[in-house]
Amino acid sequence: MSAELALSDRQVATLLHTSDCHIGSSPGAQAAFALIMRLGLTEHFDALVIAGDLFDDARVEQNLVDWVAEQLGSLPFPVVILPGNHDIRDSDSIYDRFDRERRY
Numbered sequence: 001m002s003a004e005l006a007l008s009d010r011q012v013a014t015l016l017h018t019s020d021c022h023i024g025s026s027p028g029a030q031a032a033f034a035l036i037m038r039l040g041l042t043e044h045f046d047a048l049v050i051a052g053d054l055f056d057d058a059r060v061e062q063n064l065v066d067w068v069a070e071q072l073g074s075l076p077f078p079v080v081i082l083p084g085n086h087d088i089r090d091s092d093s094i095y096d097r098f099d100r101e102r103r104y
Helices: 028-040 062-073
Strands: 015-019 049-052 079-082
Touching: 015 028, 028 062
Parallel strands: 015 049, 049 079
Antiparallel strands: none
């Protein structure tokens, strides 16, 4: 695409955005995340952006990590996860506990 395209010629992306899900903090957090996933499956979006704190911390039980990976893998569009201050990307990162490349 040329950088000289008129604004009206640009494609518009529809993003589903969430943050501060804090999976692992309470059953309510998991239920709210399930609603977001349902919205992603029933409406048209081009991508999901999770802007920090998907997980409450790095000690979340493995069954919840697997559940989240399965939910994200069910979406028919790309997912972008930005770690937050509760789920930072470091040597003990929770993001090393699930295969982000696998589509469940």
